[in-house]
Amino acid sequence: MTELPPEARRRLLADARELAGAEGELLHGRYRLLRELGRGGMGIVYEAEDTALGRRVALKRLSFAAGLGPGLAEAVLREARAAARLDHPHIAAVYDAYPDALVMQLVEGGSLAEVTDAPLRVRVTLLRDAARAVQHAHEQGLVHRDLKPHNLLVSAGRVFVTDFGLAQELAAPGSRSLSGRVLGTPGYMPPEQAAGLAREVDARSDVYGLGATLYHLCAGRPPFVGADVVALLRAVVEDEPPPLARLAPYVPRDLALVVQRCLEKDKARRYPSAAALADDLENWLAGRPVVARAPGLAYRLAKWGRRHRAWVAAGVLVALVAAAALAWNLATRRAFGLTNEALGLAAELELLSENAAFAGREEVPASEAAALEQGLVRCREFLARHPDAGQIRTALGELLAALGRDDEARVELERVRVEEPGNARARLALGLVLARAEARQRTVEGDTPAVAALATRARAELEVARTHAAVLRTLDVRRAEAELLRLEGRLAEAEARYAELVRVAPRAASPPALAALALAQGDPDEAFRQAMAAVDFARGLAPAYAAVPESATPEAELAQAVRQHLRSADGLVAIEGFTARFTDWDARLARQKSTAAAYGQRALGELRQAARLEREGRSAEALAALARAAESLGLCLTIAPELAEAELDRAALEHERARLCRTLQLAREADSAEMRARAACARARTLGADPARLAALEVP
Amino acid sequence: MDERIFPTTLWSEVRRGGARGSARAAALDALVRRYQGPAEAYLVAALRLPRERAHELFQEFVAWMLASDWLAKAAPERGRFRGFLKVALRNFASDELRKERAAKRGAGVTGSLDAEAAPEPLDARTPTPEAALDAAWRAELVQAAFARLEQELAAGGRAWQFALFRDYYLAAGPEPDHRTLAARHGRSLTDVSNGLQRAKKAFRETLRALVLDTVGDPGELGDELAWLVTEERA
Numbered sequence: 001m002t003e004l005p006p007e008a009r010r011r012l013l014a015d016a017r018e019l020a021g022a023e024g025e026l027l028h029g030r031y032r033l034l035r036e037l038g039r040g041g042m043g044i045v046y047e048a049e050d051t052a053l054g055r056r057v058a059l060k061r062l063s064f065a066a067g068l069g070p071g072l073a074e075a076v077l078r079e080a081r082a083a084a085r086l087d088h089p090h091i092a093a094v095y096d097a098y099p100d101a102l103v104m105q106l107v108e109g110g111s112l113a114e115v116t117d118a119p120l121r122v123r124v125t126l127l128r129d130a131a132r133a134v135q136h137a138h139e140q141g142l143v144h145r146d147l148k149p150h151n152l153l154v155s156a157g158r159v160f161v162t163d164f165g166l167a168q169e170l171a172a173p174g175s176r177s178l179s180g181r182v183l184g185t186p187g188y189m190p191p192e193q194a195a196g197l198a199r200e201v202d203a204r205s206d207v208y209g210l211g212a213t214l215y216h217l218c219a220g221r222p223p224f225v226g227a228d229v230v231a232l233l234r235a236v237v238e239d240e241p242p243p244l245a246r247l248a249p250y251v252p253r254d255l256a257l258v259v260q261r262c263l264e265k266d267k268a269r270r271y272p273s274a275a276a277l278a279d280d281l282e283n284w285l286a287g288r289p290v291v292a293r294a295p296g297l298a299y300r301l302a303k304w305g306r307r308h309r310a311w312v313a314a315g316v317l318v319a320l321v322a323a324a325a326l327a328w329n330l331a332t333r334r335a336f337g338l339t340n341e342a343l344g345l346a347a348e349l350e351l352l353s354e355n356a357a358f359a360g361r362e363e364v365p366a367s368e369a370a371a372l373e374q375g376l377v378r379c380r381e382f383l384a385r386h387p388d389a390g391q392i393r394t395a396l397g398e399l400l401a402a403l404g405r406d407d408e409a410r411v412e413l414e415r416v417r418v419e420e421p422g423n424a425r426a427r428l429a430l431g432l433v434l435a436r437a438e439a440r441q442r443t444v445e446g447d448t449p450a451v452a453a454l455a456t457r458a459r460a461e462l463e464v465a466r467t468h469a470a471v472l473r474t475l476d477v478r479r480a481e482a483e484l485l486r487l488e489g490r491l492a493e494a495e496a497r498y499a500e501l502v503r504v505a506p507r508a509a510s511p512p513a514l515a516a517l518a519l520a521q522g523d524p525d526e527a528f529r530q531a532m533a534a535v536d537f538a539r540g541l542a543p544a545y546a547a548v549p550e551s552a553t554p555e556a557e558l559a560q561a562v563r564q565h566l567r568s569a570d571g572l573v574a575i576e577g578f579t580a581r582f583t584d585w586d587a588r589l590a591r592q593k594s595t596a597a598a599y600g601q602r603a604l605g606e607l608r609q610a611a612r613l614e615r616e617g618r619s620a621e622a623l624a625a626l627a628r629a630a631e632s633l634g635l636c637l638t639i640a641p642e643l644a645e646a647e648l649d650r651a652a653l654e655h656e657r658a659r660l661c662r663t664l665q666l667a668r669e670a671d672s673a674e675m676r677a678r679a680a681c682a683r684a685r686t687l688g689a690d691p692a693r694l695a696a697l698e699v700p
Numbered sequence: 701m702d703e704r705i706f707p708t709t710l711w712s713e714v715r716r717g718g719a720r721g722s723a724r725a726a727a728l729d730a731l732v733r734r735y736q737g738p739a740e741a742y743l744v745a746a747l748r749l750p751r752e753r754a755h756e757l758f759q760e761f762v763a764w765m766l767a768s769d770w771l772a773k774a775a776p777e778r779g780r781f782r783g784f785l786k787v788a789l790r791n792f793a794s795d796e797l798r799k800e801r802a803a804k805r806g807a808g809v810t811g812s813l814d815a816e817a818a819p820e821p822l823d824a825r826t827p828t829p830e831a832a833l834d835a836a837w838r839a840e841l842v843q844a845a846f847a848r849l850e851q852e853l854a855a856g857g858r859a860w861q862f863a864l865f866r867d868y869y870l871a872a873g874p875e876p877d878h879r880t881l882a883a884r885h886g887r888s889l890t891d892v893s894n895g896l897q898r899a900k901k902a903f904r905e906t907l908r909a910l911v912l913d914t915v916g917d918p919g920e921l922g923d924e925l926a927w928l929v930t931e932e933r934a
Contacts, residue, residue: 006839009842012869014929016903016929
């Protein structure tokens with residue numbers, strides 16, 4: 001190979017320079033780049049001269065354009081042109097749009113990030129104006145997706161929203177490419193975006209962005225900070241930001257409530273529109289009461305429960321159960337005689353479902369979400385080629401269900417139901433989706449006719465599944481029924497059903513399910529035994545793992561270990577070693593943790609009961625249920641005193657108790673509950689609990 | 701254009717982290733070896749080593765990086781691969797210096813602890829290790845793109861376009877004009893003009909693809925390309 005002389009290298013690079021932008025260059029025969037104003041993920045912003053009109057403009061050169069395909073480049077252009085149609089006194093005008101550049105109004109001044117020392121009313125007024133501008137864009141069908149102080153420029157006391165539509169096109173519907181990617185600035189990003197759930201992003205995501213900006217204007221920092229992006233994204237999805245009352249005590253409570261409402265994790269709990277936010281800011285400016293309210297007791301309990309589940313699920317045993325369940329399902333699936341491609345796909349979907357189910361729908365991390373999106377895309381492509389592949393559609397339905405996208409899951413499963421009425425697995429999955437919907441709705445609405453109808457349908461599906469089932473599938477049905485009973489908390493009946501299964505066909509009584517049952521019944525020893533049986537069983541399944549593609553990123557470390565071992569050539573030996581190690585010293589830890597987890601689960605059940613009683617106005621009984629929950633948590637902490645999360649949970653619970661005591665006029669009891677809450681916080685602090693959560697709980 | 705708008709790059713593969721340890725290590729290994737030359741240039745400048753010694757040390761560096769799972773520890777530095785490699789090399793080199801000094805002290809040479817990390821001052825003409833790496837990196841990229849272009853055009857039955865391209869850029873003195881090239885290659889003027897244009901375009905794409913492998917996302921790609929081109933002109 002010819003070694004290039006330096007001069008040739010220089011020439012080659014000089015000729016390749018259109019790969020990047022530079023000052024002095026004339027773009028599109030009209031815009032002369034004058035100086036760089038700044039750069040970011042989207043590209044470089046220049047001050048430029050429009051040589052045709054002789055005016056100064058801001059030109060944003062989109063560096064990512066080089067990485068876009070023709071289809072997406074077109075989408076960028078289309079959206080940028082839509083942004084160019086926005087005409088609002090508080091939106092920086094877009095003059096011109098090219099596939100690789102946007103020409104915008106030059107706003108001379110600073111960003112909103114630089115006005116944090118202006119009087120609070122001034123800051124709030126600026127944000128109100130920005131919210132009105134954002135509303136205008138929403139009415140034109142444009143979502144900003146990256147609202148933050150740096151995108152809100154201030155010139156002569158006037159705010160201008162910039163960069164409209166820049167993030168949007170990248171995840172425009174139909175552009176499947178980047179939909180799972182995380183775009184935007186993590187510290188200000190709504191959780192749905194941080195989780196990579198592009199299709200969840202809507203106008204209310206901008207409400208979050210505005211709220212995060214307001215938070216910054218009050219506290220001088222975004223709601224979430226951190227050097228590690230992955231940890232930061234996780235915090236955005238899972239944690240509560242430090243309360244403004246702590247970071248900026250001078251901020252009046254009503255304004256803090258407005259911010260809090262914007263930053264709700266659940267979109268449905270935010271302001272429904274940017275206009276609603278602007279109105280409420282207007283209320284505050286005018287000294288009227290704000291619409292935003294402190295969230296209700298039931299909601300706080302629900303939120304508590306979500307977090308609580310997270311650490312319960314983190315128990316080692318649960319991870320093992322998840323891994324074993326995967327092996328089990330794969331083996332069963334092979335018996336259906338799928339083609340290799342379909343089997344591979346099914347296996348991948350299975351892995352993804354498993355990960356999704358394990359992570360829980362609120363907590364899918366961004367990397368996982370991206371892998372999931374890709375899996376979904378591949379699956380839909382496969383289905384486009386083989387529309388009658390009922391097994392794959394069923395697997396897709398199951399995956400969607402595991403993601404908590406029950407509505408989409410139902411669509412797929414209902415379709416299979418119509419096309420293949422005899423597909424027992426689809427009917428089963430549909431039955432379980434319906435049952436889940438029922439269980440969910442029952443917690444919210446109680447026993448309404450709609451809930452009863454759902455229950456009937458769920459039962460009917462399972463009934464049909466049973467009628468159509470072949471031998472193996474019959475076992476599946478029975479297993480599902482047992483599972484359903486477990487879901488409904490009818491543990492004794494579930495146990496009876498499982499016992500029956502074991503009698504009929506010992507190998508069909510899925511050990512993972514039995515382990516889960518035992519766990520739910522608070523019998524960790526039995527759960528452990530069953531999980532071990534599942535691992536033993538999985539040892540026989542190494543070939544099934546050959547079909548598992550590399551692309552899925554498993555969530556649980558332990559599940560991963562099991563899978564890896566099974567996949568490798570010497571998997572059998574490895575798994576043996578793994579099992580031995582596990583039964584040895586790890587076992588102590590695992591058993592201890594799972595016992596703690598069992599008590600934790602019991603506490604959760606009692607807490608749910610408390611929430612229901614409270615909703616029904618039975619406050620005294622709710623208080624008693626809370627006391628029982630506190631007792632369970634206490635037991636849990638006796639076993640695993642290092643569980644900082646549980647300590648935090650205890651603090652939260654005691655706060656709720658105190659609140660309830662006050663409504664019942666039990667002042668003395670309320671005081672001692674508060675004291676216990678404080679003590680729990682102190683212990684959590686020594687255990688190194690998450691400071692953000694701790695701070696939230698320490699606020700009186 | 702790849703069907704995926706932003707295909708998985710080697711570096712994004714490495715950066716993705718998570719549990720797939722072996723695939724990640726393999727991707728990292730492949731990337732580091734691709735930029736062996738620049739890495740060695742760094743070691744030469746940082747440790748004042750002869751080339752040959754740097755060559756041996758590079759192998760140790762790769763082993764050190766993979767064994768210490770450096771990537772996991774380098775979380776805040778995760779950016780472009782070039783930056784990552786610099787940080788890794790800096791750490792590796794200071795480890796080496798420490799070891800060397802310890803050995804000297806052990807041999808009875810007195811050393812002051814205060815003088816720890818700093819090597820002897822450099823005179824203004826000696827490039828810093830970072831600058832040495834950057835220069836070698838740029839050369840490496842252009843060289844690699846040139847080689848790959850040759851292969852790709854030959855494989856596509858367009859070796860003559862590469863021949864034009866090579867003559868155009870490798871000529872001593874000013875670039876030969878199209879007429880000269882047409883005469884030399886027995887092609888029409890139109891052929892020369894089109895062929896050269898296509899080869900140039902293909903070269904840019906090849907260069908871009910190589911750079912792409914060292915960044916994690918499109919925003920970084922633009923910045924890295926900007927660096928590649930601007931520095932050379934400056």
